[in-house]
Amino acid sequence: xxxxxxxHSEFSFDGExxxxxxxxxxxxxxxxxxxxxxxxxxxxxxEIKAEMEPVVCEVFDVDAQQAEIDKVKEKMQGRIRxxxxxxxxxxxxxxxxxxxxxxxxxxxxxxxxxxxxxGHDPWMGPEYYYKGKTFKESYGxxxxxxxxxxxxxxxxDIMGHYDYIARYASYPEASIMYRDFxxxxxxxxxxxxxxxxxxxxxxxxxxxxxxxxLDSDVLKRFRELGGEAVxxxxxxxxxxxxxxxxxxFAAMVKDAGFRxxxxxxxxxxxxxxx
Ligand SMILES: [Zn+2]
Ligand SMILES: [Zn+2]
Numbered sequence: 629x630x631x632x633x634x635x636h637s638e639f640s641f642d643g644e645x646x647x648x649x650x651x652x653x654x655x656x657x658x659x660x661x662x663x664x665x666x667x668x669x670x671x672x673x674x675e676i677k678a679e680m681e682p683v684v685c686e687v688f689d690v691d692a693q694q695a696e697i698d699k700v701k702e703k704m705q706g707r708i709r710x711x712x713x714x715x716x717x718x719x720x721x722x723x724x725x726x727x728x729x730x731x732x733x734x735x736x737x738x739x740x741x742x743x744x745x746x747g748h749d750p751w752m753g754p755e756y757y758y759k760g761k762t763f764k765e766s767y768g769x770x771x772x773x774x775x776x777x778x779x780x781x782x783x784x785d786i787m788g789h790y791d792y793i794a795r796y797a798s799y800p801e802a803s804i805m806y807r808d809f810x811x812x813x814x815x816x817x818x819x820x821x822x823x824x825x826x827x828x829x830x831x832x833x834x835x836x837x838x839x840x841x842l843d844s845d846v847l848k849r850f851r852e853l854g855g856e857a858v859x860x861x862x863x864x865x866x867x868x869x870x871x872x873x874x875x876x877f878a879a880m881v882k883d884a885g886f887r888x889x890x891x892x893x894x895x896x897x898x899x900x901x902x
Pocket of ligand 1: 715789
C-alpha cells in the first residue's frame with residue numbers, strides 16, 4: 629500500500645484542473661493506500677515572475693481546502709485515506725510569515741521546499757537563475773539554500789524535491805549526484821536523520837523529458853547516516869499523475885537498505901513496511 633505524500637489540487641495556483649475528488653478517485657483506482665494534498669504556499673514570489681504573471685496569489689486557502697478534503701473523505705467512504713498537507717515554499721524573506729502560518733493551522737504533513745531563490749524563479753529557464761553559473765554553482769547554491777531555510781524552520785516533516793533545480797536547467801548534468809555535493813548532502817541527511825524527518829523522492833523530477841535520474845548513492849548515504857524515513861511523492865498537478873512510478877522507486881529504496889516508507893498523520897511519522 630503506497631501513500632502519495634505530495635499532490636496539488638485546484639487550491640494551488642497551478643492546479644486548476646484537479647479537483648480533490650478526481651485526484652482521490654484516481655488514487656483509489658490505482659490502489660494507493662493514501663493521498664496527501666500539499667497545495668502551494670509561497671509568500672514571496674520574485675518580482676521578475678510577478679511582472680510576467682501579475683496578481684497570482686501562491687498561498688492556498690487552508691480552511692477551504694481542508695473543508696473540501698473532509699467533504700470528499702465522507703463521499704469516498706473509506707476507499708482511500710486522505711490527508712491534509714501543505715508544501716511551504718521556503719524563502720529567507722518569508723520566514724516570519726511561514727512560521728506564523730504553520731502555527732495557526734493544523735496539518736497532517738508539512739513539506740519544506742524551495743521554489744524561488746536569489747530573486748529568481750528557476751522554472752523560467754536557463755536565461756535566468758542559471759545564467760553565468762556552472763552546474764555546480766547552480767545546484768550547490770540551491771541545496772545550500774534548502775538546507776539553511778529548512779534548518780531555520782525546523783517545523784516540517786519532509787524535505788521536498790532537492791533536485792527541483794535540475795528540472796529546468798540545460799546543463800548536460802541533468803541529475804544531482806551525491807558525488808558532486810557530498811558535504812551539503814551529508815549535512816542535510818544528518819539533520820533529517822537526527823530529527824526524524826523524511827527525505828522525499830519526488831517522482832515528477834524523473835518523469836520529465838530532461839532525463840533526470842535518482843542517484844542511488846543519495847539513498848545509500850542517507851541510510852548510512854542513520855536516515856530511516858523516505859517519502860514518495862508524485863507532485864501531481866493532475867489526477868492521472870498520482871502515484872507515478874512508485875513501484876520502481878520503492879524497489880530502489882529497498883535496495884538501498886530501507887525497510888519502510890514514511891507518511892505522516894497529524895504530524896506524526898508513520899512507517900509502512902515496503
Ligand atoms: Zn514544489
Ligand atoms: Zn509540489
